[in-house]
Amino acid sequence: MCRILITxxxxxxxxxxxxxxxxNVSREEIRGLDEQIQDVKKDVISLTSxxxxxxxxxxxxxxxxxxxxxxxxxxxxxxxxxLESVEVKLGNQVVAHxxxxxxxxxxxxxxxxxxxxxxxVQTGAHPLVVSYHGKSKSGKEYSGTASFSVEKAVGPKxxxxxxxxxxxxxxxxxW
Amino acid sequence: MFPRLACAIAGVTLSALTSLHSIPVQAKAPVxxxxxxxxxxxxxxxxxxxxxxxxxNYVDAISALDTEIKQHRLLDDPELDPFSVxxxxxxxxxxxxxxxxxxxQEAGRAMEQVLQGxxxxxxxxxxxxRLAKIHYQKQQFANALHxxxxxxxxxxxxxxxxxQFLRAxxxxxxxxxxxxxxxxxxxxGEKSLQGFVExxxxxxxxxxxxxxxxxxxxxxxxxxAGSGAARQALQDKTNLLLGNQLMKExxxxxxxxxxxxxxxxxxxxxxxLLGAGWVEANAGRYDRALVPWQMLKQRRATDAAVHEAMLAxxxxxxxxxxxSTAAVNYGQALDAFGExxxxxxxxxxxxxxxxxxxxxxxxxxxxxxxxxxELRKLPGAPxxxxxxxxMASNDYQEFLRNYQDLNNxxxxxxxxxxxxxxxxxxxxxRRSYYEPILPGLDVAFRQIDARIKMRLxxxxxxxxxxxxxxxxRRPELLAKSDETEARLILEQMRExxxxxxxLSSEETTDRIARLEGVLKFRLSxxxxxxxxxxxxxxxxxxxxxxxxxETYQRYVRTRQAATHSYEGYTDQIASLRGGLNRAQDRxxxxxxxxxxxxxxxxxxxxxxxxAQLESYQIKARFALADSYDRANELxxxxxxxxxxxxxxxxxxxxxxxxxxxxxxxEPLPTDNPPELEAPEAEGGAESAEAADDE
Numbered sequence: 001m002c003r004i005l006i007t008x009x010x011x012x013x014x015x016x017x018x019x020x021x022x023x024n025v026s027r028e029e030i031r032g033l034d035e036q037i038q039d040v041k042k043d044v045i046s047l048t049s050x051x052x053x054x055x056x057x058x059x060x061x062x063x064x065x066x067x068x069x070x071x072x073x074x075x076x077x078x079x080x081x082x083l084e085s086v087e088v089k090l091g092n093q094v095v096a097h098x099x100x101x102x103x104x105x106x107x108x109x110x111x112x113x114x115x116x117x118x119x120x121v122q123t124g125a126h127p128l129v130v131s132y133h134g135k136s137k138s139g140k141e142y143s144g145t146a147s148f149s150v151e152k153a154v155g156p157k158x159x160x161x162x163x164x165x166x167x168x169x170x171x172x173x174x175w
Numbered sequence: 176m177f178p179r180l181a182c183a184i185a186g187v188t189l190s191a192l193t194s195l196h197s198i199p200v201q202a203k204a205p206v207x208x209x210x211x212x213x214x215x216x217x218x219x220x221x222x223x224x225x226x227x228x229x230x231x232n233y234v235d236a237i238s239a240l241d242t243e244i245k246q247h248r249l250l251d252d253p254e255l256d257p258f259s260v261x262x263x264x265x266x267x268x269x270x271x272x273x274x275x276x277x278x279x280q281e282a283g284r285a286m287e288q289v290l291q292g293x294x295x296x297x298x299x300x301x302x303x304x305r306l307a308k309i310h311y312q313k314q315q316f317a318n319a320l321h322x323x324x325x326x327x328x329x330x331x332x333x334x335x336x337x338x339q340f341l342r343a344x345x346x347x348x349x350x351x352x353x354x355x356x357x358x359x360x361x362x363x364g365e366k367s368l369q370g371f372v373e374x375x376x377x378x379x380x381x382x383x384x385x386x387x388x389x390x391x392x393x394x395x396x397x398x399x400a401g402s403g404a405a406r407q408a409l410q411d412k413t414n415l416l417l418g419n420q421l422m423k424e425x426x427x428x429x430x431x432x433x434x435x436x437x438x439x440x441x442x443x444x445x446x447x448l449l450g451a452g453w454v455e456a457n458a459g460r461y462d463r464a465l466v467p468w469q470m471l472k473q474r475r476a477t478d479a480a481v482h483e484a485m486l487a488x489x490x491x492x493x494x495x496x497x498x499s500t501a502a503v504n505y506g507q508a509l510d511a512f513g514e515x516x517x518x519x520x521x522x523x524x525x526x527x528x529x530x531x532x533x534x535x536x537x538x539x540x541x542x543x544x545x546x547x548x549e550l551r552k553l554p555g556a557p558x559x560x561x562x563x564x565x566m567a568s569n570d571y572q573e574f575l576r577n578y579q580d581l582n583n584x585x586x587x588x589x590x591x592x593x594x595x596x597x598x599x600x601x602x603x604x605r606r607s608y609y610e611p612i613l614p615g616l617d618v619a620f621r622q623i624d625a626r627i628k629m630r631l632x633x634x635x636x637x638x639x640x641x642x643x644x645x646x647x648r649r650p651e652l653l654a655k656s657d658e659t660e661a662r663l664i665l666e667q668m669r670e671x672x673x674x675x676x677x678l679s680s681e682e683t684t685d686r687i688a689r690l691e692g693v694l695k696f697r698l699s700x701x702x703x704x705x706x707x708x709x710x711x712x713x714x715x716x717x718x719x720x721x722x723x724x725e726t727y728q729r730y731v732r733t734r735q736a737a738t739h740s741y742e743g744y745t746d747q748i749a750s751l752r753g754g755l756n757r758a759q760d761r762x763x764x765x766x767x768x769x770x771x772x773x774x775x776x777x778x779x780x781x782x783x784x785x786a787q788l789e790s791y792q793i794k795a796r797f798a799l800a801d802s803y804d805r806a807n808e809l810x811x812x813x814x815x816x817x818x819x820x821x822x823x824x825x826x827x828x829x830x831x832x833x834x835x836x837x838x839x840x841e842p843l844p845t846d847n848p849p850e851l852e853a854p855e856a857e858g859g860a861e862s863a864e865a866a867d868d869e
Contacts, residue, residue, distance in 0.1 A: 033768055034573070045241065047591075054748070110229050111225060
C-alpha cells in the first residue's frame with residue numbers, strides 16, 4: 001500500500017507539472033520562432049495592403065467605382081436591433097443579398113461599417129433600392145425598403161446605407 | 176502511514192495549485208472601447224476597419240488602417256481629410272490590433288514611437304500602459320514595471336483602474352506582495368474588475384504572510400463572486416483554493432465546507448470532489464470519503480482526478496475492511512486503465528500520423544467553439560480530453576494560435592496567388608481587346624481633336640470681337656450678309672463714279688449717300704439688339720462647347736483608363752507574386768516547426784498520462800492481490816470463528832443435556848475437535864486444503 005501511495009504522489013506531481021512540458025522545447029527556440037512568425041505576419045500584412053490596392057485599381061478603377069456600405073443608425077445600434085438580411089438592387093438588378101452572422105451583427109452594433117458591394121458604373125444617375133429584415137430584442141420583426149438615386153460623377157462614389165431598424169427607415173448618405 | 180502520505184499528496188497538490196493560482200487572474204479584457212470605438216464616424220474606411228476588427232479579422236483590419244494612415248500622411252493638407260478626426264485613434268487601434276494578433280514587437284514599437292513623440296502626457300501615459308501590457312503578456316515583468324514607471328501625472332480615466340490592476344499583478348509577479356495588496360485594496364469595488372481584484376488580493380495577502388486576512392477575502396469571494404459563467408468559475412476556483420489551503424493546515428472540517436461550495440457541474444468540480452474525499456479520509460472517516468469519490472468515479476474516464484478516485488475508492492473500502500468490494504473496485508479500475516492506455520496509445524499514433532495538425536487546419540477551427548476539444552469526434556483523431564490541461568497552458572495556446580494564424584496566412588496567400596493569375600488573365604484579355612482598336616481610335620481622335628481645337632479658336636476670336644465691340648462701337652461688324660453685300664456694292668459704285676466722273680451726277684451721288692445713310696442708320700439703330708443677340712449666341716455656343724469638352728475629356732479619360740487597365744501591372748504583379756511565394760515558403764517552414772512543437776508537446780503529455788496509468792495499473796494489480804489475500808484471510812478468520820462458535824454451541828448443548836445423558840458426572844473431553852487439529856498425515860493435509868478451497 002505504501003508503494004501505491006508513493007506512486008500516487010508521483011502521479012499527482014506529474015499531472016500537475018503539465019506546464020513543464022513546454023520546457024522540452026527551449027525558451028530561446030520558442031522566442032526565436034515567435035519572432036519569425038511576427039515578422040512573417042508583418043510582411044503578409046504589408047503584401048495584403050498592396051494586393052488590396054492592386055485589386056481595387058484593376059477591378060474597380062476610380063472613374064467607374066461605386067461602393068455601398070451598410071451601417072446601423074444610432075438608434076438601431078446597441079442591442080436593440082439585430083439585422084438579419086439586406087438586399088441591394090442597383091439599376092433594377094440584385095447586386096447583393098447578405099445574411100448576417102452573429103459576429104457581423106455584433107460588429108455593426110458596435111459601430112462597424114460593412115462594405116456590402118462594390119460596382120463599376122458609368123457616370124450618371126443609377127437607381128438604388130435597398131431592403132432589409134431584422135428583429136428587435138423582444139423578437140418583433142422589422143423590415144423596410146427605400147430608394148435612392150446614385151449620382152455617379154468622375155470620381156469614385158461611396159454611399160452609406162444607414163439602417164434605422166426599429167423605425168423601419170433607411171437613410172442614405174453620399175460620401 | 177496513509178494519513179501522512181495523504182497529507183503529503185494534499186500538500187503537493189496544494190503547492191502546485193497555489194503555484195498555478197499565484198499566476199494572477201486576469202479579467203478577460205473586453206475590446207478597449209477607447210481605441211476601437213467611435214461615436215461619430217467621419218470616415219467610412221475607418222468604420223470598415225472597425226467592422227473587421229470587431230470580428231477579429233486582424234489582417235484585414237490592420238492592413239486597412241495601415242493603408243489609411245499612410246495615405247493620410249502623404250496628403251498635402253491632412254487636416255482637410257475626414258480621416259484626420261480618427262487619425263490618433265487609428266494609430267492606437269493598430270497597436271491594439273497588432274497586440275491582439277500577437278505581433279508584440281510591432282505593437283511595442285508603435286507604443287515606443289508614441290512615447291518618444293511630441294504628444295500630450297495623457298497620451299504618453301496610455302502608451303506606457305499599453306507597452307506595459309505587452310511586456311506583461313510576454314512575461315517580461317521587470318520591463319512591464321519599467322514601462323509603468325514612465326507614467327507621469329494623470330492616467331486617462333478609462334484605463335486608470337486597468338493600469339492599477341496591471342501594476343498590482345506586476346508587483347505580484349515580482350514578489351512585491353505588500354505593494355500589490357495596497358493597490359488592490361484601492362481597487363476594491365471596481366465593477367469592471369469585480370471578483371478578479373478580490374481573488375488577486377486574497378492571493379497577495381496569503382503570499383504576504385497575512386493568511387487569515389487572505390482567507391477572509393477569499394471566503395467572501397467564494398460565497399458570491401457575481402453572476403455569469405466566468406464569475407462562477409472564479410468562485411469555484413477560490414473555494415477550491417481555500418479548501419486545499421485549509422486541508423494543508425489540517426483544518427479538515429473547514430476545508431470540507433469550501434470543497435462543498437464548488438458547483439458539481441463546474442470545471443473545478445472534479446478537483447473539489449477529490450479534495451472533499453481526501454479531507455474525510457485524512458480525518459479517518461473513510462465511509463464519508465466514499466461519497467464524493469464514488470460520485471467522481473462515475474465521471475469522464477479521461478480525467479486524472481477520476482483515475483485517482485478509481486484507486487481511492489477501493490483504498491477506502493480496504494480501510495473499512497470491506498476487502499472483497501475493494502478487490503472488485505480494483506478490478507474495475509484495472510479494466511478502465513487498460514482501456515484508457517489503449518486510447519492513449521491510439522491517440523499518440525494518431526498525432527504521429529499528423530491527424531491533430533490536420534484537424535487544427537480545418538475550417539471548423541475558426542467556427543466551432545472549443546474546436547481543439549471537439550476535434551476528438553473526428554474519425555481517427557486523438558483523444559483531446561487528455562490534452563485539456565496542456566491546452567489550457569499559455570505556451571500551448573500561443574503555439575496553437577500561431578499555428579492557426581500561419582495556416583490562415585498560408586491559405587490567404589494561396590488565394591491571392593490564384594487571384595494574381597486571374598488578374599493576369601484579365602490584363603491579357605484587356606490588352607487583346609484594346610490594342611488592335613486603339614491605334615484606329617487614336618487617328619480618328621487626332622482628327623476630331625484638330626477640328627475641336629479649330630472651333631475653339633474660332634470661338635475665342637468671336638468672343639474677343641464681341642468684347643471689343645463693347646468698347647469700340649462698330650455696327651458694321653454686326654451687319655448681316657445682305658447688308659454687308661449692299662454696303663460693299665455702294666462702296667464699289669462710289670469708286671466707279673470717282674474713277675469716271677462723267678458718269679456721276681448729283682442725283683446719283685445723293686442716292687448712294689442716302690442708301691449708305693439708310694444702311695448705317697439701320698446698323699446703328701439695331702447695334703445694341705444685335706450685340707445682345709451675339710452675346711446670347713456666344714453663350715449657347717459655350718454650352719455646346721462645354722458638352723464638347725466634356726465628351727473630349729471623357730474620351731481622354733476612357734482612353735487613359737483603357738491603357739491603364741492593362742499597362743504597368745507586369746512588374747508589380749511579378750514583385751507581389753515573388754513576395755507571396757517567399758512568404759509561403761517561410762510560412763510553410765514555420766508551420767512545420769510550430770506544428771512539430773504542438774505535436775511533440777501533445778505526445779509528451781499523452782506519454783506521461785499513459786506512463787501514469789500504467790503505473791496505476793501495476794499498483795492496482797498489487798492492491799488487488801493484496802485485497803484478495805485480506806478478503807481470504809478475513810473469510811478464513813470468519814470461518815474459524817463460525818466453527819468455534821458452532822463448537823461452543825455444541826458444548827453448551829451437551830452441557831445442558833449432560834445431567835440426563837451423564838448422570839455419573841463423567842468429565843467432558845478436553846482435546847480439540849478434529850477440524851482444529853494440525854494436519855499430521857496426507858489425508859489430513861488434503862482435508863485442510865479442501866477447507867481452504869471452501
